[in-house]
Amino acid sequence: MIDPHLPYVSRLGRHPSRFRLIGTPIITVMLGSAITILPVIAQAPVMPPFGLLLLLTWRLLRPELWRTWIGLPLGLFDDIMSGQPIGSAMFLWTVTLIGIDAVEHRMLWRSYRQDWLIAAAAIIFCVAGGVFFARITGGGDINPQLVAPQMVWTILLFPFVVRQCARVDRWRVMA
Amino acid sequence: MARPPSRRPGHNRKAQYSLFASYVVAMTGAAVGLLLVIVAIFDPTGFAAIRTGTSEITRPASLGLRNMVSGVSSIDEVLAAYWRAGSQNVALRRQVEADRNRIIEAKAVAQENARLKKLLKLVDEDQSELLTARLISSSSSSSRRFARLNAGRWQGVRPGMPVRAPEGLIGRIHTTTPNTSEVLLLTDSSNIVPIRRAADSVPAISTGLGDGTLEIRSLAAGRNPFSPGDILVTSGVGGIYQPNIPVAVVVRIEGEIAYGVPLANPSKVDAVVVERSFEEAVTRSEPAAGPDLAAPEIAGNATAP
Numbered sequence: 088m089i090d091p092h093l094p095y096v097s098r099l100g101r102h103p104s105r106f107r108l109i110g111t112p113i114i115t116v117m118l119g120s121a122i123t124i125l126p127v128i129a130q131a132p133v134m135p136p137f138g139l140l141l142l143l144t145w146r147l148l149r150p151e152l153w154r155t156w157i158g159l160p161l162g163l164f165d166d167i168m169s170g171q172p173i174g175s176a177m178f179l180w181t182v183t184l185i186g187i188d189a190v191e192h193r194m195l196w197r198s199y200r201q202d203w204l205i206a207a208a209a210i211i212f213c214v215a216g217g218v219f220f221a222r223i224t225g226g227g228d229i230n231p232q233l234v235a236p237q238m239v240w241t242i243l244l245f246p247f248v249v250r251q252c253a254r255v256d257r258w259r260v261m262a
Numbered sequence: 263m264a265r266p267p268s269r270r271p272g273h274n275r276k277a278q279y280s281l282f283a284s285y286v287v288a289m290t291g292a293a294v295g296l297l298l299v300i301v302a303i304f305d306p307t308g309f310a311a312i313r314t315g316t317s318e319i320t321r322p323a324s325l326g327l328r329n330m331v332s333g334v335s336s337i338d339e340v341l342a343a344y345w346r347a348g349s350q351n352v353a354l355r356r357q358v359e360a361d362r363n364r365i366i367e368a369k370a371v372a373q374e375n376a377r378l379k380k381l382l383k384l385v386d387e388d389q390s391e392l393l394t395a396r397l398i399s400s401s402s403s404s405s406r407r408f409a410r411l412n413a414g415r416w417q418g419v420r421p422g423m424p425v426r427a428p429e430g431l432i433g434r435i436h437t438t439t440p441n442t443s444e445v446l447l448l449t450d451s452s453n454i455v456p457i458r459r460a461a462d463s464v465p466a467i468s469t470g471l472g473d474g475t476l477e478i479r480s481l482a483a484g485r486n487p488f489s490p491g492d493i494l495v496t497s498g499v500g501g502i503y504q505p506n507i508p509v510a511v512v513v514r515i516e517g518e519i520a521y522g523v524p525l526a527n528p529s530k531v532d533a534v535v536v537e538r539s540f541e542e543a544v545t546r547s548e549p550a551a552g553p554d555l556a557a558p559e560i561a562g563n564a565t566a567p
Contacts, residue, residue, distance in 0.1 A: 123400070127529070129529070131474050171406070185285070227470070
């Protein structure tokens with residue numbers, strides 16, 4: 088278990104603090120949502136929804152970490168930061184988490200590829216749902232093709248985010 | 263790899279209830295979220311107050327990053343300026359000498375201009391300008407196109423005010439918080455701007471497409487009057503935008519619809535100007551000014567179809 092190449096290894100008799108264990112995933116997801124404070128004035132929806140990506144990653148890496156209601160506070164924060172109508176991510180993220188719970192029982196085998204498949208379906212659902220909500224709340228006639236590139240590179244970005252998240256996770260559980 | 267262990271607790275009643283309760287909370291919360299969205303259908307700016315806190319907190323971060331970005335992006339200019347500094351200095355000094363005379367001439371012309379305007383009892387259009395501020399961030403992951411402006415209610419910004427850059431129109435204020443405000447960009451798919459062709463006042467309406475381009479529909483029935491290269495400016499109809507602010511240039515024609523690209527790129531402009539709403543600017547000044555400004559507009563609309 089103890090590998091000299093690892094930057095963090097757990098030491099005997101030491102435990103990470105409670106705040107680190109519980110707070111790290113929540114803070115990373117909120118930082119992902121807060122990516123919109125970067126001074127980029129985008130002309131099209133180009134930025135991948137990092138908040139959603141990190142939420143999915145933590146949920147798939149650590150199924151026991153959160154109850155499904157975590158989608159509500161984190162979704163509210165994402166709505167506040169993202170410019171979507173308030174309630175949009177609250178609804179979509181919670182429904183996604185409930186959906187993952189439901190699907191997980193039915194899958195016989197699970198590996199990294201199934202995780203990616205689940206994440207891809209969740210990303211398509213959330214981005215398409217976001218467009219739908221933006222449309223009905225006075226967004227005008229938004230072309231659904233507009234978010235297709237965003238969907239594609241969000242899905243392609245998932246493996247990278249998983250690796251980074253796993254790195255953070257290792258730091259989280261090792262004191 | 264086998265699937266992860268089931269979340270279903272065994273025979274422990276307490277754990278079962280707690281899991282059940284978490285689902286109930288999640289379902290209720292999702293329903294509340296849906297309800298909030300439905301409320302937003304009828305009142306899109308209703309929950310703007312919830313955003314106030316966070317946009318005030320994130321303002322310094324965005325502003326600091328913005329300053330850093332413009333500092334970094336101009337570093338090559340600074341380095342280039344050191345190159346051949348001496349000869350450049352001499353050349354610039356000569357230029358200043360030559361320009362000084364021109365400035366004096368221009369001042370005289372401006373004075374004369376002001377005097378003539380006073381004789382004609384024209385309003386000075388500078389009255390419509392409220393303040394200059396910077397765009398600090400945007401809704402880059404959403405399909406709506408909002409940008410955040412580093413000035414808000416305390417600086418006198420109100421919803422509906424037009425925002426422009428020297429190159430052209432940027433959008434209008436959507437919501438305000440004490441120190442920041444959200445700008446509905448020209449390219450948002452709900453931003454409709456009444457425009458006309460600069461050359462001959464053919465009236466049209468521009469709608470954003472959300473991807474950085476605009477859809478331009480002529481108000482006149484029949485053949486599409488636009489051709490690539492046409493410059494479009496605001497017409498002043500509707501009372502929000504001043505007339506004659508440059509908006510877009512037509513790049514492509516497809517049947518009834520023309521596609522245009524905005525002349526001002528919000529990601530490149532350094533500072534933007536918030537103006538008073540056109541209606542307000544007109545009604546605030548002398549009553550004689552209103553018909554004067556509106557007259558060419560009406561004439562343009564009448565002759566076009």
